[in-house]
Amino acid sequence: MPELPEVETIKEGLRPLVAGRRILGVEVLRAGAVKAPPAEDFCRGLVGNRVLGVERRGKYLLFSLEDGRFLIVHLKMTGVLLWDGEDVPYISARIALEGSHCLVFQDRRRLGALWLVADPNTVVGGLGPEPLRPEFTLEAFRERLKKRSAPVKALLLDQHFLAGLGNMYADEALFQARLHPLKKAKALSQAETAGLHRAIKEVLSRGIALKGASVDTYRLPDGGRGGAHLVFQVAHRRGLPCPICSTPIQRISLRGRGAYFCPSCQNR
Numbered sequence: 677m678p679e680l681p682e683v684e685t686i687k688e689g690l691r692p693l694v695a696g697r698r699i700l701g702v703e704v705l706r707a708g709a710v711k712a713p714p715a716e717d718f719c720r721g722l723v724g725n726r727v728l729g730v731e732r733r734g735k736y737l738l739f740s741l742e743d744g745r746f747l748i749v750h751l752k753m754t755g756v757l758l759w760d761g762e763d764v765p766y767i768s769a770r771i772a773l774e775g776s777h778c779l780v781f782q783d784r785r786r787l788g789a790l791w792l793v794a795d796p797n798t799v800v801g802g803l804g805p806e807p808l809r810p811e812f813t814l815e816a817f818r819e820r821l822k823k824r825s826a827p828v829k830a831l832l833l834d835q836h837f838l839a840g841l842g843n844m845y846a847d848e849a850l851f852q853a854r855l856h857p858l859k860k861a862k863a864l865s866q867a868e869t870a871g872l873h874r875a876i877k878e879v880l881s882r883g884i885a886l887k888g889a890s891v892d893t894y895r896l897p898d899g900g901r902g903g904a905h906l907v908f909q910v911a912h913r914r915g916l917p918c919p920i921c922s923t924p925i926q927r928i929s930l931r932g933r934g935a936y937f938c939p940s941c942q943n944r
């Protein structure tokens with residue numbers, strides 16, 4: 677699933693391509709992809725509108741439009757936004773832009789979602805803080821953790837707790853901080869909390885620098901792959917040796933998701 681570094685990379689790639697271009701046509705091939713308004717109103721509201729820019733909030737992309745509204749996209753498990761990607765399967769929607777360009781929303785698992793809204797907060801208003809912005813201070817993180825008895829990894833995946841982290845980067849951050857994914861959030865020491873706060877920022881920044889992780893379907897808007905998965909230390913590495921102690925990486929199930937960790941380095 678695309679996480680903060682993947683969505684940030686897509687935003688940075690698309691911004692210079694789409695900014696300033698007028699939307700000439702919209703084709704929705706999977707009606708269920710449009711969450712609001714009804715697909716017909718969605719298309720009518722976009723055609724003739726001009727894209728002003730693109731921002732990211734958590735794992736959402738927000739395209740600001742000339743009429744003040746926002747086109748919001750969530751890629752969910754397998755969504756990809758391809759620039760001029762015409763001949764690909766599994767297309768959910770296609771947006772024609774001036775200059776004979778086309779933005780294609782490809783989505784194998786068909787879970788991705790689109791909105792056209794006047795107020796972005798109706799979609800993204802409930803998200804937690806952005807981990808790479810100054811608002812995500814150590815004090816605020818400590819305050820949010822200390823009342824919670826949930827496993828620390830479950831909290832990191834909760835988008836209301838913190839926006840943008842998913843399975844891969846949560847596993848990497850917990851490994852870097854040497855914390856077991858099932859450790860209770862409120863049991864973290866001051867030093868452990870500081871280490872995790874630092875690790876979250878570092879793994880996300882590294883992911884962005886390497887243009888995201890193409891472990892499965894994630895692609896850049898030009899169809900290229902990211903390189904962040906090439907430096908993963910535990911995520912998607914079950915059975916491979918821990919880079920610190922050579923113990924085989926384990927995978928456990930946590931609330932229906934896989935959690936990868938080193939049973940020797942990451943103590944509970």
Ligand SMILES: [Zn+2]
Pocket residue numbers: 918919920921922923938939940941942
């Ligand atoms: Zn280890």
